[in-house]
Amino acid sequence: DTAVSQxxxxxxxxxxxxxxxxxxxxxxxxxxYWYKQDSKKFLKIMFSYNNKELIINETVPNRFSPKSPDxxxxxxxxxxxxxxxxxxxxxxxxxxxxxxxxxxxxPGTRLTVL
Amino acid sequence: AQSVTQPxxxxxxxxxxxxxxxxxxxxxxxxxLFWYVQSPGQGLQLLLKYFSGDTLVQGIKGFEAxxxxxxSSFNLRKPSVHWSDAAEYFCAVVPNTGGFKTIFGAGTRxxxxx
Numbered sequence: 001d002t003a004v005s006q007x008x009x010x011x012x013x014x015x016x017x018x019x020x021x022x023x024x025x026x027x028x029x030x031x032x033y034w035y036k037q038d039s040k041k042f043l044k045i046m047f048s049y050n051n052k053e054l055i056i057n058e059t060v061p062n063r064f065s066p067k068s069p070d071x072x073x074x075x076x077x078x079x080x081x082x083x084x085x086x087x088x089x090x091x092x093x094x095x096x097x098x099x100x101x102x103x104x105x106x107p108g109t110r111l112t113v114l
Numbered sequence: 115a116q117s118v119t120q121p122x123x124x125x126x127x128x129x130x131x132x133x134x135x136x137x138x139x140x141x142x143x144x145x146x147l148f149w150y151v152q153s154p155g156q157g158l159q160l161l162l163k164y165f166s167g168d169t170l171v172q173g174i175k176g177f178e179a180x181x182x183x184x185x186s187s188f189n190l191r192k193p194s195v196h197w198s199d200a201a202e203y204f205c206a207v208v209p210n211t212g213g214f215k216t217i218f219g220a221g222t223r224x225x226x227x228x
Contacts, residue, residue: 041202043218056215090157099146099208100165103216105157
């Protein structure tokens with residue numbers, strides 16, 4: 001069973017469209033994250049939720065809106081997509097917010113904006 | 115400025131040869147230190163971490179890392195590389211400021227030649 005899954009794996013869309021990426025974890029973890037990995041492989045955190053509450057919100061355009069319907073799910077909705085949004089988006093989860101809690105990453109969603 | 119640096123963008127080693135990947139950090143207090151591996155098309159996987167204590171840390175897949183406070187370094191090593199080790203390797207830190215936000219280095223791509 002996949003611990004952290006993301007859908008879709010690939011997403012190709014036009015500028016200006018709105019799209020969503022879904023993430024689910026079956027590890028029973030309380031904390032989930034969204035990371036963005038750009039074309040140079042640079043990985044940066046975007047958001048983190050703990051027990052459905054937003055606890056990290058980096059300097060991300062407000063076109064990006066995370067939603068956590070329950071502890072096992074963290075979705076990312078992106079409005080008015082721009083070329084610069086093209087990247088690989090990783091979801092991750094951890095037991096809690098302790099630095100000792102290992103983060104488990106999903107396989108990534110490659111978003112291409114044309 | 116606070117940072118985590120991986121000086122080598124890519125490294126090529128022969129199968130069976132030893133490997134050392136470099137990581138340096140610049141923080142006032144020693145941060146928590148991590149190494150992750152990202153295989154092609156996959157999410158990140160934690161190899162090992164250092165919080166305190168013994169400065170030589172053993173991880174999964176035969177990897178180890180040594181913390182050297184005097185050099186602000188946390189280099190990753192493996193005595194004998196296998197072809198399956200070809201991947202992207204990320205050094206990461208969590209600043210010792212009470213938070214849990216992970217900051218990643220730019221990554222080092224490892225190529226293994228037969």
